Amino acid sequence: MTQTYNATITGQKPVWSRIANLGSCLNEDITLDIGKDTLTARNVDESHVALWEMVMPSEAFEEYSVDSSYWRQGADTVPLPLEMVRRSLRTMKKRADFQTLRLSTGGIEFESDYQKVWAPSLESTTTPKIPVLDYEGSVTVPTAWLLDALLAAKDYSDLAEFDIQPDSMGNDYFCVSGDSTKESGTMVKHKVTDREHDQLSGANMKSTYAVHWLIPVIRKIKAEKCSTIRLWFNGKYPLKIESEWEDGMTATLFLAPRIDNEG
Numbered sequence: 001m002t003q004t005y006n007a008t009i010t011g012q013k014p015v016w017s018r019i020a021n022l023g024s025c026l027n028e029d030i031t032l033d034i035g036k037d038t039l040t041a042r043n044v045d046e047s048h049v050a051l052w053e054m055v056m057p058s059e060a061f062e063e064y065s066v067d068s069s070y071w072r073q074g075a076d077t078v079p080l081p082l083e084m085v086r087r088s089l090r091t092m093k094k095r096a097d098f099q100t101l102r103l104s105t106g107g108i109e110f111e112s113d114y115q116k117v118w119a120p121s122l123e124s125t126t127t128p129k130i131p132v133l134d135y136e137g138s139v140t141v142p143t144a145w146l147l148d149a150l151l152a153a154k155d156y157s158d159l160a161e162f163d164i165q166p167d168s169m170g171n172d173y174f175c176v177s178g179d180s181t182k183e184s185g186t187m188v189k190h191k192v193t194d195r196e197h198d199q200l201s202g203a204n205m206k207s208t209y210a211v212h213w214l215i216p217v218i219r220k221i222k223a224e225k226c227s228t229i230r231l232w233f234n235g236k237y238p239l240k241i242e243s244e245w246e247d248g249m250t251a252t253l254f255l256a257p258r259i260d261n262e263g
Contacts, residue, residue: 005102008063008101009063009100010061011060011098012177014097014100015249016085020086020159021224022221022224023041023054028081029043030043030079031042032077032080038055038056038057039056040055042054042127042128043128049255050253051131055249057249069093069247076120078108078174080108088110088111088166099109107125108120108121112207133187133232138240138255140230144227146165152178153177153188155241156184158210160214161206162176163205163210164205164206173190175187205235206235207239224243226245228243228252229242229243230242238256239254241254
């Protein structure tokens with residue numbers, strides 16, 4: 001008897017690698033929203049400090065076929081264990097190799113030229129809610145630079161402070177500091193040349209984040225060949241980190257700031 005699939009999605013190895021590597025920074029399971037033209041993966045850490053989303057247009061895949069009755073929206077999502085994705089990737093030998101995800105009412109399958117893995121469908125779950133926030137501005141920095149800056153901050157502190165500071169020539173610098181208010185510390189600067197808005201300077205822009213969350217995420221974004229990262233931040237909103245690839249895939253991470261209560 002021929003198996004009927006509700007969705008058949010075929011992509012090259014880098015597509016599935018991004019899902020497996022970036023998604024696992026927060027949790028071992030992700031949820032999939034399967035739309036007419038877009039596949040969206042999301043997950044959240046157990047403490048709800050961090051939230052991750054990856055949006056993949058159908059153009060990023062070799063094949064994207066979804067039955068109209070199976071479009072998933074909002075609360076009705078497909079859970080996907082990332083260990084299953086990683087196992088299927090181990091036997092893929094080249095970046096150009098293809099792998100197909102098939103979803104049916106009874107199960108999940110991954111198949112490449114080298115291996116096929118399958119598992120029963122898990123119970124549908126509620127998808128994490130993505131915040132809609134009105135940020136004042138953003139900056140774009142090289143991924144490798146941001147990783148080095150965070151590693152430098154980690155030498156002095158478990159926290160990294162983000163800030164925008166001008167110099168006497170009117171140039172703005174994005175700064176990453178570790179223990180910058182104490183007797184010893186570090187501050188790494190990058191000249192801002194690509195920003196979304198001008199309202200970036202000021203004390204309210206200073207934000208502090210835990211490096212143990214940031215370093216693994218930025219390291220994996222770098223490993224997945226994304227050369228630049230756009231950052232949205234200020235003192236009252238979560239840090240928003242967005243990376244984008246040439247095939248149109250985007251990954252966004254929200255990380256709650258470290259808030260010190262005064263008075």
